Amino acid sequence: xxxxxxxxxxxxxxxxxxxxxxxxxxxxxxxxxxxxxxxxxxxxxxxxxxxxxxxxxxxxxxxxxxxxxxxxxxxxxxxxxxxxxxxxxxxxxxxxxxxxxxxxxxxxxxxxxxxxxxxxxxxxxxxxxxxxxxxxxxxxxxxxxxxxxxxxxxxxxxxxxxxxxxxxxxxxxxxxxxxxxxxxxxxxxxxxxxxxxxxxxxxxxxxxxxxxxxxxxxxxxxxxxxxxxxxxxxxxxxxxxxxxxxxxxxxxxxxxxxxxxxxxxxxxxxxxxxxxxxxxxxxxxxxxxxxxxxxxxxxxxxxxxxxxxxxxxxxxxxxxxxxxxxxxxxxxxxxxxxxxxxxxxxxxxxxxxxxxxxxxx
Amino acid sequence: xxxxxxxxxxxxxxxxxxxxxxxxxxxxxxxxxxxxxxxxxxxxxxxxxxxxxxxxxxxxxxxxxxxxxxxxxxxxxxxxxxxxxxxxxxxxxxxxxxxxxxxxxxxxxxxxxxxxxxxxxxxxxxxxxxxxxxxxxxxxxxxxxxxxxxxxxxxxxxxxxxxxxxxxxxxxxxxxxxxxxxxxxxxxxxxxxxxxxxxxxxxxxxxxxxxxxxxxxxxxxxxxxxxxxxxxxxxxxxxxxxxxxxxxxxxxxxxxxxxxxxxxxxxxxxxxxxxxxxxxxxxxxxxxxxxxxxxxxxxxxxxxxxxxxxxxxxxxxxxxxxxxxxxxxxxxxxxxxxxxxxxxxxxxxxxxxxxxxxx
Numbered sequence: 053x054x055x056x057x058x059x060x061x062x063x064x065x066x067x068x069x070x071x072x073x074x075x076x077x078x079x080x081x082x083x084x085x086x087x088x089x090x091x092x093x094x095x096x097x098x099x100x101x102x103x104x105x106x107x108x109x110x111x112x113x114x115x116x117x118x119x120x121x122x123x124x125x126x127x128x129x130x131x132x133x134x135x136x137x138x139x140x141x142x143x144x145x146x147x148x149x150x151x152x153x154x155x156x157x158x159x160x161x162x163x164x165x166x167x168x169x170x171x172x173x174x175x176x177x178x179x180x181x182x183x184x185x186x187x188x189x190x191x192x193x194x195x196x197x198x199x200x201x202x203x204x205x206x207x208x209x210x211x212x213x214x215x216x217x218x219x220x221x222x223x224x225x226x227x228x229x230x231x232x233x234x235x236x237x238x239x240x241x242x243x244x245x246x247x248x249x250x251x252x253x254x255x256x257x258x259x260x261x262x263x264x265x266x267x268x269x270x271x272x273x274x275x276x277x278x279x280x281x282x283x284x285x286x287x288x289x290x291x292x293x294x295x296x297x298x299x300x301x302x303x304x305x306x307x308x309x310x311x312x313x314x315x316x317x318x319x320x321x322x323x324x325x326x327x328x329x330x331x332x333x334x335x336x337x338x339x340x341x342x343x344x345x346x347x348x349x350x351x352x353x354x355x356x357x358x359x360x361x362x363x364x365x366x367x368x369x370x371x372x373x374x375x376x377x378x379x380x381x382x383x384x385x386x387x388x389x390x391x392x393x394x395x396x397x398x399x400x401x402x403x404x405x406x407x408x409x410x411x412x413x
Numbered sequence: 414x415x416x417x418x419x420x421x422x423x424x425x426x427x428x429x430x431x432x433x434x435x436x437x438x439x440x441x442x443x444x445x446x447x448x449x450x451x452x453x454x455x456x457x458x459x460x461x462x463x464x465x466x467x468x469x470x471x472x473x474x475x476x477x478x479x480x481x482x483x484x485x486x487x488x489x490x491x492x493x494x495x496x497x498x499x500x501x502x503x504x505x506x507x508x509x510x511x512x513x514x515x516x517x518x519x520x521x522x523x524x525x526x527x528x529x530x531x532x533x534x535x536x537x538x539x540x541x542x543x544x545x546x547x548x549x550x551x552x553x554x555x556x557x558x559x560x561x562x563x564x565x566x567x568x569x570x571x572x573x574x575x576x577x578x579x580x581x582x583x584x585x586x587x588x589x590x591x592x593x594x595x596x597x598x599x600x601x602x603x604x605x606x607x608x609x610x611x612x613x614x615x616x617x618x619x620x621x622x623x624x625x626x627x628x629x630x631x632x633x634x635x636x637x638x639x640x641x642x643x644x645x646x647x648x649x650x651x652x653x654x655x656x657x658x659x660x661x662x663x664x665x666x667x668x669x670x671x672x673x674x675x676x677x678x679x680x681x682x683x684x685x686x687x688x689x690x691x692x693x694x695x696x697x698x699x700x701x702x703x704x705x706x707x708x709x710x711x712x713x714x715x716x717x718x719x720x721x722x723x724x725x726x727x728x729x730x731x732x733x734x735x736x737x738x739x740x741x742x743x744x745x746x747x748x749x750x751x752x753x754x755x756x757x758x759x760x761x762x763x764x765x766x767x768x769x770x771x772x
Contacts, residue, residue: 110495330487366496369479
């Protein structure tokens with residue numbers, strides 16, 4: 053006996069809309085069972101996971117800050133994935149972007165002017181895009197597998213940052229600890245509103261999502277992305293160049309990942325450290341798919357994922373569950389969302405005996 | 414936002430105050446801890462959590478605690494600290510170097526809450542204190558044991574990051590070993606992580622293959638101990654007593670005992686006597702404790718106990734001249750003791766260490 057996934061002929065619109073809610077419902081049920089098994093009050097646990105972080109203004113700001121890099125990176129990745137370019141290296145582009153953007157406040161810290169921040173943003177986007185151009189070039193020219201090259205470059209970027217922060221960029225007044233000097237005031241990304249902590253990184257994320265949504269939906273470029281993604285050959289007949297698309301997709305996603313990196317170091321951390329990302333570049337891949345590669349869907353998905361991080365902390369403090377349970381719970385949520393999506397597009401068929409092609413289903 | 418904060422502060426204050434005259438003292442305190450690793454690492458974070466449990470046991474009903482584990486350094490830790498500050502914590506312990514700036518940032522917004530940062534040096538606000546332990550005192554003792562016990566006359570050192578605390582440890586170990594065997598050899602492998610059992614085990618194998626027959630580590634997992642046990646070498650535990658992972662392997666372990674410090678500082682909050690300070694305590698205060706000396710002859714054990722007693726009483730300081738730097742130039746003249754300021758920023762090796770300090 054074996055199990056087959058068979059594509060459904062028609063996709064139910066009703067269920068396509070309901071799918072995320074069904075997934076959420078299933079997650080809640082699984083959560084209740086999980087928390088009861090752990091001897092915790094399930095209502096309190098779920099409250100602290102999903103509701104508590106939304107009840108206070110400071111926490112909403114934190115939600116936006118946490119979601120910003122995820123959304124920025126993920127909308128860039130959606131261009132890649134829609135055009136069939138598998139950029140797994142956003143984490144590295146994030147890091148190199150952050151480093152390129154930090155050149156001014158770290159190396160030329162004496163130059164303090166309102167021009168610094170705009171230049172940092174430009175440097176960061178160029179840095180991220182340039183780093184993404186490496187796997188793009190290798191793919192377009194030598195036909196290498198971009199999944200491998202972009203992923204390997206993540207480790208290169210991580211070690212390069214580590215070396216730089218311990219070596220040439222180390223804060224001379226920092227007792228030898230591995231970190232750069234703190235950014236001066238002109239190099240810090242300002243808050244969107246004075247009363248809350250949300251910085252412009254979140255603004256960039258929303259703008260990027262809107263712009264890319266417009267490009268994908270309303271422009272020829274968007275059509276080109278989709279066509280080349282579904283069939284490079286068909287795209288060539290339409291006069292589109294799949295090589296150019298490789299560069300376009302990688303440069304866009306690299307620039308956005310670089311911008312995300314700069315927003316994080318300039319808006320949240322305030323300096324470079326040996327580690328500046330808890331894996332945003334990888335989590336963003338999940339966010340991109342959770343948002344179904346639609347930039348607006350990605351905004352929602354980024355907020356939901358950020359909520360589970362905040363909720364996880366709230367649950368650790370208020371009901372004393374461990375970090376492991378919160379990660380398990382995040383996993384459950386993703387499992388059900390992706391599971392529901394799959395079952396809407398495919399149905400499960402049990403096949404008994406040896407496979408017999410052409411037999412009546 | 415300000416309002417919620419004030420209400421929160423008022424609520425905690427009301428809950429705690431018995432007599433308004435003694436506005437500072439409280440009869441119940443909430444202490445919160447943030448850890449960089451999992452509490453089950455059997456190393457650094459585990460020991461901090463043991464300290465938390467110790468304080469809880471001693472103070473009973475007067476103390477409520479909460480903790481967050483595996484909190485990444487950087488923006489996440491700032492959010493975690495803010496959440497703690499808003500959830501009624503009176504004192505917050507931040508137990509990793511990378512929490513230094515977030516601790517000071519959040520402390521600025523919550524002047525009524527006490528913050529205690531481990532292993533850092535920034536105290537930018539009156540409600541921030543720092544604390545650390547003189548682990549290098551224990552390193553000197555194990556250096557002496559290593560020199561006595563090693564047949565090949567060489568030991569392997571698995572080091573995390575080239576920050577002063579780790580450099581102090583390597584130097585102190587070497588000085589201890591040289592006091593027994595002036596030709597002792599020490600090889601260092603930098604793994605650039607605090608906790609990665611796989612990398613630590615690989616480093617352990619490399620060092621043993623390179624001729625070392627004793628391992629010591631400044632990383633948090635039990636992997637090097639287990640590798641040493643498989644190979645029949647000796648090893649020293651780190652942060653906690655790791656004897657269970659190498660019953661015939663562990664010679665001793667340098668245990669971080671944070672319990673007394675946590676009890677003292679939380680009690681100070683209860684009594685209203687908490688003040689900013691920079692604590693750097695060691696064996697004398699009971700913050701650095703040696704695990705039982707095992708798997709060694711009695712004379713080695715006696716020597717170790719004697720050195721430990723001398724360091725504890727203050728009679729001896731591991732960094733006492735004459736000490737040469739690695740390049741052969743003089744660091745400390747005969748009889749001169751290194752001052753804490755220099756040690757806190759230590760960035761060079763003493764003579765005889767077979768490694769280039771990453772700069």
